[in-house]
Amino acid sequence: MIRQWILGIVMIGTFLGAEETPIITRSEFSYINTKGNTNTTSLAFEGSAKKQWEKHVFRLHADMYKSTDSGKVSKDKWSSEFNYDYQICPRASINYLIGYKEDRFGGFDYQLYTGPGMGVKAIDSTDHKLDFQVNILYEQDKPDNLPTESYFSSKFGAIYHWQIQENLKFIQEATYRINLEEMRHNFFYSKSAIETKINSSLSIGISYKIDYANTPPPLSVHTDKTFLASLIIDY
Numbered sequence: 001m002i003r004q005w006i007l008g009i010v011m012i013g014t015f016l017g018a019e020e021t022p023i024i025t026r027s028e029f030s031y032i033n034t035k036g037n038t039n040t041t042s043l044a045f046e047g048s049a050k051k052q053w054e055k056h057v058f059r060l061h062a063d064m065y066k067s068t069d070s071g072k073v074s075k076d077k078w079s080s081e082f083n084y085d086y087q088i089c090p091r092a093s094i095n096y097l098i099g100y101k102e103d104r105f106g107g108f109d110y111q112l113y114t115g116p117g118m119g120v121k122a123i124d125s126t127d128h129k130l131d132f133q134v135n136i137l138y139e140q141d142k143p144d145n146l147p148t149e150s151y152f153s154s155k156f157g158a159i160y161h162w163q164i165q166e167n168l169k170f171i172q173e174a175t176y177r178i179n180l181e182e183m184r185h186n187f188f189y190s191k192s193a194i195e196t197k198i199n200s201s202l203s204i205g206i207s208y209k210i211d212y213a214n215t216p217p218p219l220s221v222h223t224d225k226t227f228l229a230s231l232i233i234d235y
Helices: 002-017
Strands: 023-034 040-053 056-069 072-089 092-103 108-124 128-143 149-165 168-179 186-197 202-213 223-234
Touching (some): 108 149
Antiparallel strands (some): 072 092, 149 168, 168 186
């Protein structure tokens, strides 16, 4: 809890301390409720915020999913990342990343990582955009009922946007995080999504997420998969 508060204060302070420039925000909401033979409730939220002035860019992203089955929690996970970019030219930037993740049923009490990196805009056209980012990180993992592990890791990320039509977009996002010391732990995340615009602020989207750990703690599986239909708000 202390780490969450510290991370939140750092992020909020950075945004509020910047000059008065527009903040671009995006929120995705998904909700499922079933009654009868099974009583389940699932709630998912994914949000992002971006603020830029001159050569400085601040990006904040959060992802949360919680599910209950007959009143008993069956999934409880959330993650957040904060990125600071300094643009050294229109297509390249130096970066600093702070990330935090909790997954109650994924075998980790928490994962905390931070470190510098670099971002590159490989493609930046009207219909196609492809961004890459790589970071060298110091990471701390706390598996369930096991000692905390600290090590250096590296994270590679890519995100591709394809504007298929004026109101139809495809998005593919992928990240890969690997232990540089023992090569024992690595984590892969992927999100594939299709979005269609309703109006200037609202969209409907479907997405498929894969969260993979090659050596999960005991009693946890390697791959967690989620399929969502979401209402998306851009403002």
